[in-house]
Amino acid sequence: MTPRARAVGVAAALAVALVLPLFVSNFRLFQFTQVGVYAIALLGLNVLTGYNGQISLGHGAFYALGAYTTAIMIDRWDVPYPLTIIAAGVLCLVAGFLFGIPALRLEGLYLALATFALALAIPQILKYFEHWTGGSQGIVLSKPNAPWGLKLSPDQWLYFVTLGVLVALFVLARNLLAGRTGRAIVAIRDNPIAAQAMGVNTALYKSLTFGVSAAYTGVAGGLSALVIAFVAPDAFNVFLSITLLVGIVIGGLASISGALFGALFIQFVPNWAQDISKAAPWAIYGVFLILFMYVMPRGIAGALRLALARAGRRGTGTRA
Amino acid sequence: MSASRQPILAVRDLTVRFGGIVALDGVSFDVAEGQVVGLIGPNGAGKTTLFNCLSRLYTPQRGDVRFRDRSLLALPPHRIADLGIGRTFQNLALFPTLTVLQNVMIGVHSRTRSDFLSNALRLPWVGREEAEIRERARELLAFLDLTAVAAHPAAGLPFGTLKRVELARALAGAPALLLVDEPAGGLNHEEVAVLAALLRTIRERRGVTILLVEHHMGLVMPISDNVVVLDFGRKIAEGRPAQVQRDPEVIRAYLGVDEPVQAR
Ligand SMILES: Nc1ncnc2c1ncn2[C@@H]1O[C@H](COP(=O)(O)OP(=O)(O)OP(=O)(O)O)[C@@H](O)[C@H]1O
Ligand SMILES: [Mg+2]
Numbered sequence: 001m002t003p004r005a006r007a008v009g010v011a012a013a014l015a016v017a018l019v020l021p022l023f024v025s026n027f028r029l030f031q032f033t034q035v036g037v038y039a040i041a042l043l044g045l046n047v048l049t050g051y052n053g054q055i056s057l058g059h060g061a062f063y064a065l066g067a068y069t070t071a072i073m074i075d076r077w078d079v080p081y082p083l084t085i086i087a088a089g090v091l092c093l094v095a096g097f098l099f100g101i102p103a104l105r106l107e108g109l110y111l112a113l114a115t116f117a118l119a120l121a122i123p124q125i126l127k128y129f130e131h132w133t134g135g136s137q138g139i140v141l142s143k144p145n146a147p148w149g150l151k152l153s154p155d156q157w158l159y160f161v162t163l164g165v166l167v168a169l170f171v172l173a174r175n176l177l178a179g180r181t182g183r184a185i186v187a188i189r190d191n192p193i194a195a196q197a198m199g200v201n202t203a204l205y206k207s208l209t210f211g212v213s214a215a216y217t218g219v220a221g222g223l224s225a226l227v228i229a230f231v232a233p234d235a236f237n238v239f240l241s242i243t244l245l246v247g248i249v250i251g252g253l254a255s256i257s258g259a260l261f262g263a264l265f266i267q268f269v270p271n272w273a274q275d276i277s278k279a280a281p282w283a284i285y286g287v288f289l290i291l292f293m294y295v296m297p298r299g300i301a302g303a304l305r306l307a308l309a310r311a312g313r314r315g316t317g318t319r320a
Numbered sequence: 321m322s323a324s325r326q327p328i329l330a331v332r333d334l335t336v337r338f339g340g341i342v343a344l345d346g347v348s349f350d351v352a353e354g355q356v357v358g359l360i361g362p363n364g365a366g367k368t369t370l371f372n373c374l375s376r377l378y379t380p381q382r383g384d385v386r387f388r389d390r391s392l393l394a395l396p397p398h399r400i401a402d403l404g405i406g407r408t409f410q411n412l413a414l415f416p417t418l419t420v421l422q423n424v425m426i427g428v429h430s431r432t433r434s435d436f437l438s439n440a441l442r443l444p445w446v447g448r449e450e451a452e453i454r455e456r457a458r459e460l461l462a463f464l465d466l467t468a469v470a471a472h473p474a475a476g477l478p479f480g481t482l483k484r485v486e487l488a489r490a491l492a493g494a495p496a497l498l499l500v501d502e503p504a505g506g507l508n509h510e511e512v513a514v515l516a517a518l519l520r521t522i523r524e525r526r527g528v529t530i531l532l533v534e535h536h537m538g539l540v541m542p543i544s545d546n547v548v549v550l551d552f553g554r555k556i557a558e559g560r561p562a563q564v565q566r567d568p569e570v571i572r573a574y575l576g577v578d579e580p581v582q583a584r
Contacts, residue, residue, distance in 0.1 A: 176440040179442070180450065183429070191415055197377075199399075200429055201396075254417075
């Protein structure tokens with residue numbers, strides 16, 4: 001993809017995102033806020049799994065950790081919500097880094113299993129610490145109002161907050177992945193022994209990547225607590241972790257824009273499936289999944305890249 | 321070369337076993353700064369195993385390897401490159417999804433310092449560092465005649481081209497000592513001559529000491545100052561190329577008969 005095509009794409013997406021609240025209902029807007037939240041989580045998971053080659057089936061656990069950090073800080077200590085989102089990110093950064101250290105010993109499917117165990121355990125752990133988490137009842141929050149006398153509903157305000165965080169985190173991830181660190185992260189996935197021979201401290205890089213990935217997912221979790229204004233253990237079950245993995249594969253592994261496409265998929269396709277058949281929505285969802293993978297084996301981002309490359313070639317004519 | 325000068329590399333009593341196989345058996349030799357040393361021996365002699373000890377991929381059961389009088393065994397594998405030791409791999413170890421340019425840019429990793437935070441924030445000095453990395457990689461691509469494939473992913477290029485990419489990537493780390501494992505694999509006669517000239521240039525113009533593993537005697541013998549011969553993990557001969565070629569033990573190891581080792 002040429003840099004110009006990319007710049008045009010990003011500018012168009014941003015323009016659409018900025019005017020969207022004028023054109024859609026509050027409920028739709030809430031859904032798009034969810035898309036933004038998912039996109040942040042997916043970008044985090046993609047940095048780990050797509051770029052660095054570490055498979056996680058347990059990112060729902062970091063999403064939950066972020067969500068509960070925000071919820072508990074607001075509910076118990078009345079901490080201003082922007083600080084709670086930062087705290088969610090920092091806590092998950094540390095948790096992810098620490099989890100990443102023993103994970104160094106595990107490769108491929110073994111790492112997948114270890115992270116899967118994390119996803120399995122988290123709802124029960126949340127229920128166990130009832131004193132803090134409110135047990136099965138969870139914690140109810142109230143949505144923050146727009147500051148500075150802005151004439152925005154809480155849902156609209158949260159939409160823009162999420163959009164702002166999303167843009168900032170996407171820019172940071174792009175920078176991280178574009179330079180020396182990003183090359184090393186991908187080199188580890190492609191050939192860890194050669195990466196080491198080039199001087200890449202693979203252990204440190206893998207743990208740090210795990211930390212960054214968890215931090216993104218934790219921020220997303222924190223935002224989701226604000227947007228939904230409620231957290232409860234069963235929202236963070238194994239299915240969430242698998243949905244996140246579905247998101248990065250459908251969106252496009254090792255692609256930044258793929259996180260956004262994947263988020264649109266995991267937010268809207270289950271709803272469409274529900275609209276098509278109330279009786280068997282998951283069967284329909286499954287069919288959608290298979291179709292997508294069949295038609296776009298490299299995810300939506302990969303298919304777009306290919307289409308743009310073809311169009312570009314046709315445009316310039318002779319060059320093969 | 322004065323006798324008192326420290327060798328750049330000293331291999332001492334190096335012994336590596338894999339289960340019952342003794343891959344290296346008490347091997348000792350020196351490499352003097354600025355030399356090209358050929359490391360030869362029949363298949364399975366232990367040449368690549370020796371390289372892997374220098375890269376810290378294998379830990380020997382006995383013995384030591386010292387680079388500029390510092391033991392490598394105390395270091396983790398990722399510290400070897402910034403010490404000044406670069407290498408290529410016999411069976412290629414490139415990063416297939418990255419472009420040729422990016423592969424070579426990773427070679428500069430050990431010479432650069434920017435970290436996660438400074439990259440994410442893209443601080444001004446990180447931009448300058450990135451420009452320097454790119455510049456250095458481009459210069460090496462030109463040197464190794466790879467500019468035309470710079471933007472091509474490493475996967476899918478011909479073996480000989482990829483061998484040059486590995487060489488460029490190793491040189492990108494500005495090594496003082498370069499370990500080259502069978503660079504002539506899959507090359508034809510003319511390409512081998514080009515490679516010989518290239519290795520000479522690397523030594524002379526860049527001042528790089530070279531330890532060269534190669535089966536192609538037509539490449540090893542003319543460019544080596546010294547040759548070390550391994551057979552079944554043991555050093556069976558060492559000396560000037562002409563001496564080694566006449567050594568009866570070497571001839572027996574290579575041919576099983578008493579014929580001189582010919583420059584193919
Ligand atoms: N990781 C390993 N595990 C088990 N055995 C090994 C390992 N690496 C090397 N060996 C064995 O050690 C011996 C020396 O192998 P090495 O690869 O060093 O030989 P070489 O001299 O490089 O041979 P070639 O010229 O064929 O590349 C062989 O018998 C080989 O099978
Ligand atoms: Mg070998």
